[in-house]
Amino acid sequence: MPKIKQLSPHEAQKIAAGEVVERPANIVKELIENSIDAESTRISIYIEDGGKKLIRIVDNGCGMDAADAQICFDRHATSKITHVHELETINTFGFRGEALASIAAMSQITLITKEEESLEGTQITIEANNITCTNSVACPTGTDISINNLFFNVPARKKFLKTTQTEWRAIQLLFNAFCFDYPDIHFTLFSDGKQILNCPTVHTIKNRALQLWENPTHNHLLEISSHEEISIEAVISDHQQYRYDRSSIYFFVNKRWVKNHHLSSALLKGYDNVIPSGRYPIAAINITVPLHEVDINIHPRKEEVKFLHPRLVEQALQNAIKKALEDNTSYNLKKEVNTKPIIAPTITDRPFNFDTYNFDTQFIQQPTRAQEKTVARPIIIPATPQLTVPQDNLLPLHNTQTPHEEINEHKNIGTNVPIESYRLIGQYKTTYLLVEKEDGLFLVDQHAAHERILYELFSQRFNEVATVQLLFPHIITLSRPDIELIVPHLDIFNDNGIIIEQCAYDQLIIQSLPVHLKEQSLNDLIKEVIGWIIEYKAAEPNEFKKTINNKLQAQMACKAAVKAGDTLTQEKMEQLLHDLNKTANRFSCPHGRPTGWLISINDIEKKFKRKL
Numbered sequence: 001m002p003k004i005k006q007l008s009p010h011e012a013q014k015i016a017a018g019e020v021v022e023r024p025a026n027i028v029k030e031l032i033e034n035s036i037d038a039e040s041t042r043i044s045i046y047i048e049d050g051g052k053k054l055i056r057i058v059d060n061g062c063g064m065d066a067a068d069a070q071i072c073f074d075r076h077a078t079s080k081i082t083h084v085h086e087l088e089t090i091n092t093f094g095f096r097g098e099a100l101a102s103i104a105a106m107s108q109i110t111l112i113t114k115e116e117e118s119l120e121g122t123q124i125t126i127e128a129n130n131i132t133c134t135n136s137v138a139c140p141t142g143t144d145i146s147i148n149n150l151f152f153n154v155p156a157r158k159k160f161l162k163t164t165q166t167e168w169r170a171i172q173l174l175f176n177a178f179c180f181d182y183p184d185i186h187f188t189l190f191s192d193g194k195q196i197l198n199c200p201t202v203h204t205i206k207n208r209a210l211q212l213w214e215n216p217t218h219n220h221l222l223e224i225s226s227h228e229e230i231s232i233e234a235v236i237s238d239h240q241q242y243r244y245d246r247s248s249i250y251f252f253v254n255k256r257w258v259k260n261h262h263l264s265s266a267l268l269k270g271y272d273n274v275i276p277s278g279r280y281p282i283a284a285i286n287i288t289v290p291l292h293e294v295d296i297n298i299h300p301r302k303e304e305v306k307f308l309h310p311r312l313v314e315q316a317l318q319n320a321i322k323k324a325l326e327d328n329t330s331y332n333l334k335k336e337v338n339t340k341p342i343i344a345p346t347i348t349d350r351p352f353n354f355d356t357y358n359f360d361t362q363f364i365q366q367p368t369r370a371q372e373k374t375v376a377r378p379i380i381i382p383a384t385p386q387l388t389v390p391q392d393n394l395l396p397l398h399n400t401q402t403p404h405e406e407i408n409e410h411k412n413i414g415t416n417v418p419i420e421s422y423r424l425i426g427q428y429k430t431t432y433l434l435v436e437k438e439d440g441l442f443l444v445d446q447h448a449a450h451e452r453i454l455y456e457l458f459s460q461r462f463n464e465v466a467t468v469q470l471l472f473p474h475i476i477t478l479s480r481p482d483i484e485l486i487v488p489h490l491d492i493f494n495d496n497g498i499i500i501e502q503c504a505y506d507q508l509i510i511q512s513l514p515v516h517l518k519e520q521s522l523n524d525l526i527k528e529v530i531g532w533i534i535e536y537k538a539a540e541p542n543e544f545k546k547t548i549n550n551k552l553q554a555q556m557a558c559k560a561a562v563k564a565g566d567t568l569t570q571e572k573m574e575q576l577l578h579d580l581n582k583t584a585n586r587f588s589c590p591h592g593r594p595t596g597w598l599i600s601i602n603d604i605e606k607k608f609k610r611k612l
């Protein structure tokens with residue numbers, strides 16, 4: 001029995017449409033491109049429910065007359081070409097005449113449009129590709145198109161839409177990209193009735209960045225303007241500002257927003273040794289190359305490009321980034337030498353004194369953010385170590401027991417390894433503790449060991465961890481996309497003793513912290529969590545929460561732990577060894593590095609030929 005049937009054009013259209021119209025961001029892109037093709041200078045984008053409920057684009061472009069408004073939803077209806085040979089010289093985004101037809105196949109659309117010379121405009125409503133109503137209306141010149149209830153007639157596709165947050169984020173990235181690409185267009189973005197971004201026209205890419213990227217990025221932006229055969233116009237972050245994910249890197253090649261792995265690598269190479277590895281800059285980079293040097297047709301949505309001489313472009317980019325960073329460093333150095341002699345460290349830079357440490361005063365004396373800004377950073381003063389010492393570790397400071405007794409007392413604590421006796425010899429290279437043991441010389445990595453101790457404390461015995469209310473709550477300002485990403489997950493912080501709330505649209509307020517954690521490490525911690533949220537967003541919700549929680553605890557431990565290079569007092573070293581001995585999984589830090597290394601007495605004796 002034959003199985004093959006011809007699909008009706010209507011059903012075929014629904015399948016084909018799904019390929020172009022995968023998600024709300026694709027539709028936003030097609031519609032903004034249509035507005036740009038219509039030579040609009042003002043484009044407003046209204047989104048509801050991440051675009052699932054509404055995508056509305058209002059422009060002041062050329063508009064359409066009544067007849068065009070009717071046929072623009074037909075397949076292959078385009079005003080942009082008449083013959084295929086025109087493709088070679090075309091400079092519009094569209095030419096296939098497919099986008100509106102595809103979108104109309106799976107949504108309910110209202111189109112209002114008017115040409116400049118017409119006295120009245122046309123309003124059309126269309127549902128699943130059937131025009132349901134046509135009217136003459138009074139309206140401004142331009143086009144106002146609303147896409148309602150995407151996939152209302154294709155439940156299978158609707159089911160696979162990502163969360164509102166994910167879709168909204170994709171739309172924001174797209175919005176940013178268009179803003180960078182077209183500084184001469186006034187763009188506005190609204191979500192669920194609120195204006196999120198208003199970006200009037202600007203003359204430089206840096207001014208665009210100032211509209212789109214909020215503080216504290218503003219003070220850390222460098223401009224690049226290099227016009228060799230390959231021209232590079234860019235705005236990039238300096239060495240002090242970075243993210244934990246790549247989501248704020250935009251490349252444009254001959255005015256097209258593209259993704260290109262090799263360009264990303266070249267950009268990062270430009271930052272080699274300037275920002276820590278695993279961190280990413282913030283950057284919008286316009287690259288212009290002669291048209292014949294680049295192929296933009298290697299991707300169906302033209303999101304990727306292939307260069308004729310990729311190495312040349314990559315090298316030019318890497319050099320331009322390196323030069324901008326070097327110029328900035330030498331400029332700052334000159335500025336500091338000229339205007340500021342060495343300045344005493346701020347309170348946060350002051351050497352930490354373990355013995356007189358008082359948690360209450362630490363929080364009272366914390367300089368405000370404004371104070372911190374007014375005091376220039378010192379030009380590198382050899383710092384005495386700054387210890388972060390868990391309060392519970394402070395308590396037995398005046399222990400009169402010898403380490404031997406102390407250890408033996410804990411013999412039966414539920415770790416799976418028997419507690420052995422030892423004698424602390426001292427600290428080597430302010431990084432390793434040297435310990436004499438029955439069976440050899442034991443080296444302990446002080447940071448890795450402390451990290452493990454704190455990690456086990458945070459993850460297993462959290463009820464023993466004291467939290468401290470900050471006298472001056474700590475405010476963190478983030479970009480809107482970042483705020484939206486993190487706010488739904490603040491409970492993960494709260495579960496770990498970092499009490500955070502949203503206090504303004506783009507601000508978080510931190511009221512209290514576990515005593516171990518330094519207030520200064522919070523900004524980094526929050527950004528790291530944002531990076532993980534992006535990285536693990538595809539994970540199943542329970543798994544997602546567990547992963548972020550574990551990573552947060554490991555990172556809190558890392559930030560609170562003593563560092564390599566910190567001088568430790570005798571008491572502190574003994575405390576550390578004592579706590580390590582009590583700790584489960586004590587042989588490695590939460591990142592998997594070993595905490596200790598035993599050079600066995602056997603090996604030592606063999607080396608000295610005392611034994612064969």
Ligand code: ADP
Pocket residue numbers: 030034035038059061062063064072077078079080093094095096097098099100101142143
């Ligand atoms: P394409 O852009 O490939 O031509 P579309 O389906 O996106 O195909 O649009 C079909 C036609 O509708 C366009 O060629 C254009 O004439 C008209 N059109 C669409 N959007 C607009 C707009 N915002 N302003 C004016 N004309 C528009």
Ligand code: MG
Pocket residue numbers: 030033034093094095099100
């Ligand atoms: Mg189009």
